[in-house]
Amino acid sequence: MDRSKEIREFLSTRRARITPEQAGLTPHAGARRVPGLRREEVAQLAGVSVDYYIRLERGRTQGVSTTVLEAIARALHLDDTERAHLFDLAQPTAGRSRRKPPPRPQRVHPTLYRALDALSVPALIQGRRMDVLAANRLFSALYTDFQARPHRERNFARYIFLDEAARILYHDWDKAAGDCVATLHLYAGRHPDDPQLTELIGELSLHSDTFRRLWADHDVLLHTTGTKRLHHPLVGDLTLDYVGLAVEGDPDQALIILTPEPASPSAEAIGLLASWTATSTTRPPAPEKTQNPTD
Structure with a gap:
């Protein structure tokens, strides 16, 4: 992951969302050539020079202070998650040239396996990059049996974008897809040197137009x-x-953990699914295939 590119595109997309009126500025007369705020307007709101803000937006974050980052976050109306992401992207560049060793494989504590089995509702343990590390039988029956898949395919983002069954399962697949990409972006800000993340983003970008659009x-x-x-x-x-x-x-x-409202039709449906999983040794029937537009 190229942090300079990431911070440039993150700040420019945040600028594009805010009008001068929303930022409390008096708009200049005449047509605007860019959507949202100009760089000089962000600099004005943050109390820094235009040149300084431009350098920062280009990814030159060496020596940037917490005070300046806080001021930019306020100027761009960032929420708490976006603010934390900005701070992750603006971490000092010193030492980044040294390649970090790949992260160690994640392990699930035996206590968590027992907790999953004891729950009467769908539940899973999710790890880095939205990897599915473990899931109980009810979750597998509700979604898909991740444990039966090859190890590299036990990933929720791959499921959302590359498995046709996900489009059928979700009433609002577009929202699920957007939330998935936004979650991956947050992880990428914290772990830009994760080679498996780079592989995952490359694979999803290659096979899904929707993923490429949402990632941008x-x-x-x-x-x-x-x-x-x-x-x-x-x-x-x-x-x-x-x-x-x-x-x-x-x-x-x-x-x-996923829970239905007590005494609701959804609670009854979960109870039926639990009964099915308690007596069946096979997976639930797959959704019928439908014609979907090319992604």
């Missing part, structure tokens, strides 16, 4: 809570809330 938006998302609306071929429509809980000892692991 440079949105970031901390995926901790939310709601998923799904359609399962066996039990029908479900609305499930999810929460991601950090795993102590490994900040790149999270226990993700």
